[in-house]
Amino acid sequence: MTAQNSDNTTAGAPAAENTPHITVEGFDSLVPVVIDLDSPRDGVPLVIETQAGLERCAAAIAAGTGPAGVDAERASGFRYGQRAFLVQIRREGSGTWLIDPEPFGDLRIINDALRGVEWILHAASQDLPCLSELGMWPDKLFDTELAARLAGLPRVGLAAVIEQLLGFGLAKEHSAADWSTRPLPEPWLRYAALDVEVLTELREELIELLEADGKLEYAEQEFAAILSAGLAAPRVDPWRKTSGLHQIRDRRQLAAVRELWLERDALAQKRDVAPGRLIPDSALVAAAKAMPTTVPQLLSTKGFHGRAAQREAPRWLRSIAAARALDDLPPLHLPTNAPPPPRVWADRDLPAAERLQTARPLLQEKADELKLPLENLLTPDYLRRVAWRPPEDITEAAIAEELRGLGARQWQVGLVAPLITAAFLNPQRLPPKEAREPKEASA
Numbered sequence: 001m002t003a004q005n006s007d008n009t010t011a012g013a014p015a016a017e018n019t020p021h022i023t024v025e026g027f028d029s030l031v032p033v034v035i036d037l038d039s040p041r042d043g044v045p046l047v048i049e050t051q052a053g054l055e056r057c058a059a060a061i062a063a064g065t066g067p068a069g070v071d072a073e074r075a076s077g078f079r080y081g082q083r084a085f086l087v088q089i090r091r092e093g094s095g096t097w098l099i100d101p102e103p104f105g106d107l108r109i110i111n112d113a114l115r116g117v118e119w120i121l122h123a124a125s126q127d128l129p130c131l132s133e134l135g136m137w138p139d140k141l142f143d144t145e146l147a148a149r150l151a152g153l154p155r156v157g158l159a160a161v162i163e164q165l166l167g168f169g170l171a172k173e174h175s176a177a178d179w180s181t182r183p184l185p186e187p188w189l190r191y192a193a194l195d196v197e198v199l200t201e202l203r204e205e206l207i208e209l210l211e212a213d214g215k216l217e218y219a220e221q222e223f224a225a226i227l228s229a230g231l232a233a234p235r236v237d238p239w240r241k242t243s244g245l246h247q248i249r250d251r252r253q254l255a256a257v258r259e260l261w262l263e264r265d266a267l268a269q270k271r272d273v274a275p276g277r278l279i280p281d282s283a284l285v286a287a288a289k290a291m292p293t294t295v296p297q298l299l300s301t302k303g304f305h306g307r308a309a310q311r312e313a314p315r316w317l318r319s320i321a322a323a324r325a326l327d328d329l330p331p332l333h334l335p336t337n338a339p340p341p342p343r344v345w346a347d348r349d350l351p352a353a354e355r356l357q358t359a360r361p362l363l364q365e366k367a368d369e370l371k372l373p374l375e376n377l378l379t380p381d382y383l384r385r386v387a388w389r390p391p392e393d394i395t396e397a398a399i400a401e402e403l404r405g406l407g408a409r410q411w412q413v414g415l416v417a418p419l420i421t422a423a424f425l426n427p428q429r430l431p432p433k434e435a436r437e438p439k440e441a442s443a
Helices: 051-063 108-113 124-133 144-151 158-166 186-194 199-212 216-229 251-271 281-290 295-299 307-311 313-325 342-348 350-370 380-388 396-406 410-425
Strands: 021-023 030-032 065-074 084-092 095-099 118-121 140-143
Touching: 051 084, 051 095, 051 108, 065 124, 065 199, 084 124, 084 186, 084 199, 095 186, 118 124, 118 199, 124 216, 140 144, 140 216, 144 158, 144 199, 144 216, 158 199, 199 216, 216 410, 251 281, 251 313, 281 313, 295 307, 295 313, 307 313, 342 350, 350 380, 350 410, 380 396, 380 410, 396 410
Parallel strands: 065 118, 118 140
Antiparallel strands: 021 030, 065 084, 084 095
């Protein structure tokens, strides 16, 4: 279904019977020739930034019907954290609303207005954390990005899915903009409104595709799993995600990265700026490897340039000095229960390598048959874990229990447990280590 105006013509497009069609490469459906979607059907709404406006918005949304398209814009790369700087909502009968969260402590009044309403989001895992910070969490979810994956669409970005299924071209030139800018430029607001303009129509098209392939139940289980999982727990030692950390092989240098990262993070939070705009990760790693003791040495380190490097040079040197004086150094690696990289399995546990090598092609064949990505059929880590340490008795019931314990959904378990069981009971044999290693040429 495409977006309709009150006169029953396609929004911004000629009448459907006069619209030529094209075939999307790699997908069986026909869609209208792409028509640019460049203006919201109801015009660009004003941004809600007062309590009275927020109450009016909540009342209108509560009075609407059907699901609600929801989106949020962040200022990643500009401001500290991942908070939302604009929330967009569109629901039939209430229109499109743009809300500036900054003047309000939270948006619980909007969450209350959406009680029992299905939210339509694209790539929900990206927006749910920042919406949760505002007191918003859906009772029911439809994720158009995940639905597109399960439906087997070749491209699953929002603009691409809208183009493939609705025939509208959606510009994405403002996706990486600094949404903390105030006032927000009108073209940005138009872009933001268009992001939720046709989510309801897109949901309907995706439901039709999923129903036709018998996959709607898959999608519903996936959406429910996202909601029941809630937000991810805070990362242990987040500084260990520093880009380039793999270059560090010395515990004291690792301590220097940690001290620099923590100091940068505290300063970034205080200034409300993205940490990388102060000092890039590459500079932290370079400084930890060089361990400079003077300002000139520090500023000559690769990446230590710009205002934050020069003005805050003593701060960074203190962090390095603190790492130099530490007695309790961080371990190079945190303990983990994850299996080792599969490339070393044949040397460490040959039967495990054989199980994995046999099961993988069977799952890939099933994914191809269902026209969905292998990682959506089963999270690769789940297969690795059950192959590395399978249940003592390899039965379909035991494999199914292991997969459910790891977090696999019931639809996944039903499809892959028989395949994994068959692979583990009759694995393809690999040659022993001595046969796999190249022999030295005789003298």
